[in-house]
Amino acid sequence: MLERVSSIPFAKSMSRTSKLMKGFRRYKLDLFLALPGVLLLFTFYVAPVVAVFFASFTRWPIIGDPRWVGLQNYRLLMTDEIFLKSLLNTLYYAALIVPSLTIFSFIMALILRSITKGREFFKAIFVFPMVVTLVSTATIWKGMFLPFGPINAILEFFGLQPIQFLSTEHVKNTLSFVLIWRDVGYFAIFYLAGLEQIPEEIIDASRVDGANAFQRFTKIIWPTMRPIVLLVSVLATIGSFMIFTLVYVTTRGGPAYASEALLNYIYDVGWKEFRMGYAAAAAVIYFVILFLLNSFQRLVFGREK
Amino acid sequence: MAVRNKNRAVSYVLAIFWAILIILPFIWALRISLIPTYTAYVSFFPKSLSELSLANYKYLLLQTKFPKWLLNSTIVSGTATFVNTIACFMLGYVLARKRLPASELLFTLVLALMMVPYQVTIISLYLGLSKVGLTNTLMGLILPMSAHPFGVFLMRQYISMIPTDYEEAALIDGASRTQALFRIVLPQTLPAIGVLLISMLIETWNNFILPLVIITRTSLKTVTVGVADLAFEILNTNWGVLMAGSLLGALPTIIIFLIFNRYFLKGLTLQGGIK
Numbered sequence: 001m002l003e004r005v006s007s008i009p010f011a012k013s014m015s016r017t018s019k020l021m022k023g024f025r026r027y028k029l030d031l032f033l034a035l036p037g038v039l040l041l042f043t044f045y046v047a048p049v050v051a052v053f054f055a056s057f058t059r060w061p062i063i064g065d066p067r068w069v070g071l072q073n074y075r076l077l078m079t080d081e082i083f084l085k086s087l088l089n090t091l092y093y094a095a096l097i098v099p100s101l102t103i104f105s106f107i108m109a110l111i112l113r114s115i116t117k118g119r120e121f122f123k124a125i126f127v128f129p130m131v132v133t134l135v136s137t138a139t140i141w142k143g144m145f146l147p148f149g150p151i152n153a154i155l156e157f158f159g160l161q162p163i164q165f166l167s168t169e170h171v172k173n174t175l176s177f178v179l180i181w182r183d184v185g186y187f188a189i190f191y192l193a194g195l196e197q198i199p200e201e202i203i204d205a206s207r208v209d210g211a212n213a214f215q216r217f218t219k220i221i222w223p224t225m226r227p228i229v230l231l232v233s234v235l236a237t238i239g240s241f242m243i244f245t246l247v248y249v250t251t252r253g254g255p256a257y258a259s260e261a262l263l264n265y266i267y268d269v270g271w272k273e274f275r276m277g278y279a280a281a282a283a284v285i286y287f288v289i290l291f292l293l294n295s296f297q298r299l300v301f302g303r304e305k
Numbered sequence: 306m307a308v309r310n311k312n313r314a315v316s317y318v319l320a321i322f323w324a325i326l327i328i329l330p331f332i333w334a335l336r337i338s339l340i341p342t343y344t345a346y347v348s349f350f351p352k353s354l355s356e357l358s359l360a361n362y363k364y365l366l367l368q369t370k371f372p373k374w375l376l377n378s379t380i381v382s383g384t385a386t387f388v389n390t391i392a393c394f395m396l397g398y399v400l401a402r403k404r405l406p407a408s409e410l411l412f413t414l415v416l417a418l419m420m421v422p423y424q425v426t427i428i429s430l431y432l433g434l435s436k437v438g439l440t441n442t443l444m445g446l447i448l449p450m451s452a453h454p455f456g457v458f459l460m461r462q463y464i465s466m467i468p469t470d471y472e473e474a475a476l477i478d479g480a481s482r483t484q485a486l487f488r489i490v491l492p493q494t495l496p497a498i499g500v501l502l503i504s505m506l507i508e509t510w511n512n513f514i515l516p517l518v519i520i521t522r523t524s525l526k527t528v529t530v531g532v533a534d535l536a537f538e539i540l541n542t543n544w545g546v547l548m549a550g551s552l553l554g555a556l557p558t559i560i561i562f563l564i565f566n567r568y569f570l571k572g573l574t575l576q577g578g579i580k
Contacts, residue, residue: 029482030404036388037396038411040452045418048426048433055429062435108323114316124566125324127573131562132331133511135529136551139536140334143544150333185327189573238422245513249533263424263514270428271518280428287425294420 055280062274073281083282085257086265087289089172090241093261094293096176097240102233105184106225109191123192126185134182138249141178142166166251168258175246175259183239187232194228195221230301234294241290262286331552338362338549361545362553371550373524374531379557381443381516381527382509385450389505390498392452397460398490402469412461418454424514431518445519446527450509456501459572463497464490496571503565504572507558528554 056073058066077083108126112119129137144151145165152162165174198220206216244263247253253260253268260268266286270279339357365371399405400412423430430449431440439445467490475485516527526534532550536542562569 027405030399033395033486034399034405034411037392037452037457040392040448041415041418041454041457044430044449044452045421045423045426045454046414048429049421051429051433052426055432060432111316111319114313115320116313122320122324123570124562125327127566127570128327128559128562131507131558131569132555133513133529133532133558135511135513135533136334136555137330139532139547139551140330142536143337143548144330144333181326185323186573189570242422242424244424248513248517249536252537266428267514267518270431276428276432283425283428287421290422 052280052283055277056284058277058280060276060280062276066277069277073278074285076278077281077285082257082260083265086253086260086262087285089258089260090243090262090286092172093176093179093243094237094240096173097179097243098233098236100176100180101183101187101236101239102229104180105187105232106191106229108184108188109195112188112192113195123185123189126188128185129182130186134245135249137178137182138246141181142250145174166255168255171251171255171259175243175250176240178246179240179243183236187236190228190232191225194225198224226301230297233297233301237293237297238290241286334548334552337544338546338552340545342545361543361549364546365549365553369531369535369546369550370523370526371528371531371553374526374528375554375557377443377525378510378528381446381450382506385447385509386502386505388447388451389453389456390501393456393460393501394491394494394498396452396457398464398486400457400461401464401467415454415457415461419458427514427518430515434519440519441522441525443525446516449515450512453505453508456505459497459501460494464494467493499565499568500572503561503568506561507569510558 055066057068057070059069059072060066112122112126115122143149146152147162147164151165155162163170165171202220203216206220211219241261242263243261244267247259247261247264248267251259253264262282263286266279266282269275269282338361339359341358341360400408400415403409405411434440434445434449439448471489471493472485475489476482480488511529512527513529513533516530517533520526520530523531523534532547532554535547535550
């Protein structure tokens with residue numbers, strides 16, 4: 001790189017303002033290039049994160065000014081039955097979705113790995129649901145799961161009892177299934193990228209040397225894949241916490257809050273009851289729980305010391 | 306090697322099975338969208354072609370605001386993606402070349418922002434936008450989607466892998482830095498820009514929660530919110546129209562994916578930081 005002019009000794013004797021001017025001139029182009037991105041990121045990412053913490057300590061009706069109420073929102077949330085129910089529901093979704101996705105997408109990647117002809121074709125089909133807006137996916141699956149819909153028709157064809165898939169009893173499992181169905185191929189691509197880093201020769205050599213499938217997995221595949229397992233489980237957790245759209249479109253949280261997730265609760269409180277401060281407090285708790293879960297995953301799957 | 310052949314055969318069977326499971330719901334939706342009324346007695350396979358009709362699509366395009374929603378989605382995702390790509394390229398370049406004193410600090414911030422799900426901030430974002438009167442405007446949708454931490458991350462990582470030699474040679478030959486940036490760096494970054502364009506187009510088109518809270522006026526809604534409304538608008542859901550809307554609303558991203566699926570798949574693995 002070209003030597004910077006300001007490293008010349010007499011620059012020290014310059015007054016502060018002219019130094020500033022010099023700095024500005026030196027970085028003019030870079031400041032100009034960085035400005036739009038930095039402004040947008042600070043306005044629409046950094047500021048809202050800071051603001052949501054502040055808002056959570058206020059009572060903020062949609063019309064009128066916010067009023068500082070300290071920890072009152074948090075105290076009220078602790079005894080809010082619907083909040084606690086939606087919190088438990090969210091954890092239920094995560095408990096079902098995260099392990100399923102982490103395991104099934106690994107298996108799917110192994111399947112893709114052993115396919116040679118048409119691998120790109122199957123990859124494209126498997127990630128296809130990720131491309132379709134979740135709103136369409138939700139409406140289509142809602143139709144599939146109707147009491148008289150095609151799934152129940154298939155069940156009846158095999159002489160089984162029809163199931164009320166969106167009833168209190170089954171709704172969480174049904175919606176979890178849809179999210180797993182949608183994301184499993186997406187995460188398989190992550191695993192596959194890792195598996196493709198393992199040369200075929202090493203696997204072959206281990207076969208020749210008499211290693212069994214279990215040894216191959218623990219000694220060769222697992223060490224390469226562990227960081228990806230971490231990544232997938234973290235992303236799947238975030239994904240399961242964002243089940244909002246699916247719930248909103250299919251059930252709106254019903255019946256009787258049986259499928260209500262935390263984000264749906266936050267939406268209801270914020271945009272139906274217009275209690276923004278209260279919703280912000282729920283959002284902060286949502287974030288803290290998600291952060292703790294992700295930290296725990298890092299601890300479990302992170303680098304061995 | 307007989308074991309491996311057997312494994313391969315099983316893999317193909319499972320892969321085909323899963324592929325069918327993925328495609329079937331969409332075929333079913335297409336089937337339902339092509340009949341006037343959906344009842345329990347509709348068989349999966351049409352008995353004759355005359356049974357099929359485009360009435361639902363006609364209704365959707367003429368009787369609802371669907372064409373307007375399509376237009377809104379196009380404006381929003383097109384503009385946001387365009388601005389996003391330029392902003393991310395420029396900032397990514399500055400961060401990759403560590404031009405500014407705080408470059409590393411700024412990059413750490415970008416990494417941290419990637420970990421924050423933006424849904425958490427939807428409340429404060431909404432309050433801020435309504436303070437400046439941007440709710441119920443398309444601008445209020447475009448601006449928040451116009452810079453994505455992932456985009457900055459992607460550009461920064463990609464550009465830092467491009468050697469600086471060409472830039473320096475151009476500078477020595479008397480090119481200005483702006484010329485070097487747009488004539489030398491930009492063309493070399495095109496593959497990553499393609500990835501960013503495609504994944505951002507799809508992401509902004511599919512965004513739901515932001516337009517749901519920012520827009521309440523029917524004529525300003527995007528396609529995702531419009532279709533979600535169809536699901537609840539009429540007391541008795543008109544399944545044919547709803548399925549037609551769901552398919553048409555997803556069609557633009559499906560077409561983009563069919564053409565550029567390589568870029569999209571590349572974007573996925575880059576998103577995870579896997580090269």
